[in-house]
Amino acid sequence: MADESFTELGAPRVRLRRFNPGDLEDFLAYRSSAEIARYQSWDAPYPREAGERFIEGIMSEHPDMPGRWFQFAVELRGTGQMIGDCGAQPLADDPRIVEIGFTLAAGYHGHGYATEAASVLLDYLFTARGKHRVAANCDARNTASARGT
């Protein structure tokens, strides 16, 4: 069932919150990096119109809608900087099972921020949303992703 009242998830150094239109430039910047796009489903550079459509679309979605990805913006608590996003999609035919994914801007890798975001997201999914299983897939060459998840 959709979590319509969702606002944010707090971790010590990051928070996972809803996207807003002010995230566009940061979002386009990291999605347009060839290094970031390498193992992902999009190509760099990422078109501005696609970014606008993405943010407009995600703003009317809620977490925990079967068969639909919800993307959370990941923000640094200290500075308010948006540093990436993570997503969760309950399977359409068994919403107790959720797939997750993560992307951080390259300048913010190697600090444990993805680990922290994953931890608070897993806690939300298993505890607040009562999920049964959470899965993450990644390209076998994507060692940074495999270590984190």
Ligand SMILES: CC(C)(COP(=O)(O)OP(=O)(O)OC[C@H]1O[C@@H](n2cnc3c(N)ncnc32)[C@H](O)[C@@H]1OP(=O)(O)O)[C@@H](O)C(=O)NCCC(=O)NCCS
């Ligand atoms: C996947 C991705 C989000 C992981 O980011 P990351 O920065 O490597 O992951 P973390 O933030 O958890 O950082 C872990 C690293 O920080 C180090 N680190 C530093 N301080 C840390 C802390 N306080 N806590 C935990 N780890 C810390 C760890 O030792 C670890 O280093 P290592 O990679 O050399 O082992 C990132 O590589 C990315 O955005 N990739 C492009 C998009 C992508 O491919 N996504 C996955 C698709 S499946």
